[in-house]
Amino acid sequence: RFQRRVRACRYDIDQFTPNFLSIFDSLVPSEEEIAKQNQLVITLSRLINKEWPNSKLYLYGSCANSFGFSNSDIDLCLSIDDKEMSKVDIILKLADILQAGNLQNIQALTRARVPIVKLMDPDTGLSCDICVNNLLAVVNTKLLRDYAQIDQRLRQLAFIVKHWAKSRRVNETYQGTLSSYSYVIMCIHLLQLRRILPCLQEMEATCYVTVDDNHYAYFDQMDKLSNYGAHNNETLSSLLWAFFHYWAYQHDYTQDVISIRTGKIISKHMKDWTRRVGNDRHLICIEDPFETSHDLGRVVDKFSIKILREEFERAANILQYDPNPSVKLFEPY
Ligand code: GTP
Ligand code: MG
Known part of the structure; x- marks a missing residue:
């Protein structure tokens, strides 16, 4: 029955896209x-x-x-x-x-x-x-900007997710929730899994940088990738549904690390992110694309993980059942 309900919703979720796009437009700087x-x-x-x-x-x-x-x-x-x-x-x-x-x-x-x-x-x-x-930070800024040029749905999705996170107060690292940078990486990862975005760090490198004796390289000829996601025609609201559904019901918080460096889900075990070290916990694991020993989820503690997951579920349910999701979704916390 659940499956049928999910499908029933996915048929008409697209009708909300114009609404979300106009919210996106209202947030973009002039x-x-x-x-x-x-x-x-x-x-x-x-x-x-x-x-x-x-x-x-x-x-x-x-x-x-x-x-x-x-x-x-x-x-x-x-x-x-x-x-x-x-x-x-x-x-x-x-x-x-x-x-x-x-x-x-x-x-x-x-x-x-x-x-x-x-x-x-x-x-x-x-x-x-x-x-x-x-x-x-200057280098990871360029990586994010490069990803945004490949398919416009990334920027639209990340704006809506950031707007949701700010409205629901789950974009406050000093309170144990996630940074804007983390949310953008979560959006990139979702679109990589759906083949709307490639994995730039796995492609043949065209851009090289050295920071503090560490070398980084990735593909940055964005003009060659402007058609990459064209075969996938999912709309903004459908991707938004997929984002929240993934983090509410599908992500395995006990085993998995999301990694845009590899374009895959990798294991906590492999990264040795299985226990708390000092103040760093690994209750939601998001690998930094360059500082790979760095879990962007380390700020999340046993209280804030609960809040975060409840908010993911709330958002997933609103997108699933609410006849006018763009109001409830951003209701101030
Ligand atoms: P808003 O100010 O909320 O709109 O978003 P923002 O994109 O400025 O995000 P945020 O304040 O989270 O981070 C600013 C920049 O700092 C990011 O774009 C990254 O370049 C960098 N940054 C933030 N957090 C981290 C982190 O944990 N590790 C690394 N390496 N860089 C980070
Ligand atoms: Mg900022």
Whole structure:
């Protein structure tokens, strides 16, 4: 009976796609906003280069990976090769440089896990965080942006999933739920399994980067892949249903790790992610595509895993049975 019900729903779930697409459209930043962000990067680069001519400022995170909502904060990374200064000293000096340059609300957070300087630009009203020498984040930003260019359904799906996660308050790593970065990776993985996306790190490499003596490579000629997912015509709402259904009822939380590096599900056992080490647990396992020893689910604890799984089930059930799912799905928690 369950099977029949599932099928019955899958016949008409497609009718909700226009609704979800208009929510997607309402979240996408305008051209004007993107131009403002780029202008701010130029202004800040000029200011910082006066003091450190060999440094380079990179945009990363949601403003650069194409999964950013309108009005999100800007993540910047300063790449600087200065053997004399510690990261904390660089952060403190950076704060001084910005102070002298008419920027506001400057805060140097030197004791955070990732030390940053926060600031607000009074001309554009934009807020940003600048970290130092976190180049792997710049590299994974490009990987996500590259995936987004292959099939537009990835960006649409990830926007809706992020919007759901923010509305339901399960996008808060300090509360034990998952980062936006993790949700995008979960979406990429689903589309890889459905052959809507390839696995770029398993293809012949065309792009090479070295960060802290580690070498990374993957295929990045996106113009050659623009038809990759064309044989699959699943709509946005059907993929959304599949996403929540997978995480609510199909994922094996005791054995499985999702891996976009391989495009497969791999085993916890193989990664030795079977027990808690310090504060890192492996209750939901999402492999970082580059730092492969890094489980993006490590922040999830025995309380938050329950909340997370209940939210996946709630969302799956709304998509299955609710006649107007786009209202209930995003109901504030
Ligand atoms: P929103 O700000 O919520 O819209 O999303 P965001 O894309 O900025 O995501 P988030 O704040 O989760 O992360 C910002 C960037 O930091 C990501 O795009 C990644 O490049 C990087 N990042 C975040 N978490 C991790 C992590 O656990 N490991 C690594 N290597 N990079 C991470
Ligand atoms: Mg961000």
